[in-house]
Amino acid sequence: MTAPVAARSNAVHAGAWWLWALGLATAASRTTNPLLLGLVVGTAGYVVAARKTDAPWSRSYATFLKFGLVVIAIRLVFSVVLGSPIPGTHTLLTLPELPLPDWAQGIRIGGRVTAEQLVFAFYDGAKLAALLICVGAANALANPARLLKSLPAALYEAGVAVVVAMTFAPNLVADVARLRHARRLRGRPTGGVKAVLQIGMPVLEGALERSVATAAAMDARGYGRTARVPAAVRRLTAVLTLGGLLGVCAGTYGLLAAEGASYGLPVLLAGLVLALAGLRLGGRRSLRTSYRPDRWGARSWLIAGSGAAVAALMILAGSWDPEALRPGVVPLAAPALPLWPAAAVLIGLLPAFVAPVPPPAPEESR
Template sequence: MPAPRPALRRRAELHPGAWWLWALGLGTAATRTTNPLLLGLLMASAGYVVATHRSTAPWARSYAAFAKLAFAVLLVRIAFTVVLGSPIPGTHVLLTLPEVPLPHWAQGIRLGGEVTAEALLFSAYNGLKLAALLICVGAANALASPARLLKSLPGALYEAGVAVVVALTFAPYLIADVQRLRAARRLRGRPDRGVRGLLQVGLPVLEGALERSVALAAAMDARGYGRTADVGASVRRTTTALTLGGLLGVCAGTYGLLTAEGGTYGLPVLLGGVAAALAGLRLGGRRSVRTRYRPAPWGLRAWLVAGSGAAVAALLTLASVRDADALHPGVLPLTAPAFPLWPAASVLLALLPAFAVPQDTEGAENPANPEEPS
């Protein structure tokens, strides 16, 4: 089967920012509920999209690591409740641990004691919310190419973006080198486990990481990384004022949306802060002397993917206001969580990218040197 032409491939590519907006929308939705059924449905939807659309590049394998981290966070949250107790009272005692006496200055803290089902359930609900956030971030890391995302950053954020991309891609490629060398040692009949195998694999891995670092530094120097254009002092001051004021407005507006008292001013302040920050980034991009080769297009599919994440976030936020009991199930008394139908249907909108984006969109990328800056 002949390979698709570059022009057709570029039209089929999805903008990496759309994946991040989709994942951030799912993460926002996860913060609006502690219902384990909705959170499980949200994580299952994100996992299905990742399973059908992630590429074979090394950075795309990070989803499994994020899933393991999410599971570890859930276990740690429950373990803390077992050992340190919980402020949630309960009547269903599961076990009683030996309680360690503490000095008088540690009042309010206990080690051991009774472990109730209500406390464990409350801890599991909150731990599952943190796990869902990690799953959403892992989905964005597995679906969006860091190198292509770097090309789409505003000029003012380019240097910081390069540092972030290098940091994000270093660990996945280090893991890929370890797996490749261990497979080669197994084929040669040499040990690949234990301390001996780790020591014999470690040196080639570090050598490969050093070679990639030198190649990356040479590529950055050859492309004039760090050069800036001369701009007037008034432009620099205006850029600083807009960016700083915009970020403060975003923080104040977000705080207003999350509190009941700031519901009236939260959205206008947030929108004004975003507009000021975007204007500051636009002006700050004048100092960046660089060009984009084949910029990632933002088409209809990108709008659908980003819009599906935003729709899930908006609908779950609305549901948390109108039906707070269903989205935040209580543990006193100890009852099973309800399954709200229309919030669950809203979560299923997260599956839209699985059908709107062709499955080979991200699968044919060439990961030969994704760390090289554009």
């Protein structure tokens, strides 16, 4: 399947990008192997570089990448200052230890810092950083407005709040980049504490203006108006939705727990059916219509399926060879790259070849 130039008719569904990214995040959550985590981050970065557009939200991936590095640094600092239960023989330095009362046993501040505890902290921080970067990839590739249009009518109000929260970081990144570019054109410095303080006020002012404009647009379009639904239907909707969610929780616990393997799948399926029925009935309260709804085509199925395949194969690898996915640090040794889990992660590169190619920027086209 040759990837065409992106257009309105062949656009990838926003939900497919999120399912792909959540699949990579699930794979990252199953391992602390830094080689596999680096492969997950590289896969997400390659797809973003190949298929991102010039939209404001597409610039958020680099910011999430920086957040990931900050998370790793914070995890290392906490390990140095607060210590670690990981035993080690390779002492790097010894900090002055602060004596604590008897009720704080098990906690120490300062003391011996070993290479084993730093490597363990790095592995732990790298896993959390990879999760953040996968979320950043979804923010960079999926149009939040299109994702909101695809939500069920019963979840429209909650979806608006979630989409506004998801678009805050990309818009903030776009505002900071715009203001830094304007300062460079004026010959003013863009680094340092003084520059950050001078940029912060216009960024907050822009966020407030967007909030007021969004509220006015929602009010003008009749947001919040609902249809009259009989009381019996409302009660039935609440019972179905709540019962379905409880069934999903109980079924998921059954699948994860060894003693609930017999009833987990039937309860999960029954909960999904009840929840979908409740959402279907709850959608009667919404009076909105969807103009030119996004279609879930073959490319969307391939993109979402590649993320699901990565997650499923990584979960399977964790049950077959857990030591390869979670390398030990005592004794201290270099981690090895397991071949077939690495090949499973590379399935996540499929969107870079099947998703439509973004059109060239105006400057490039000229």
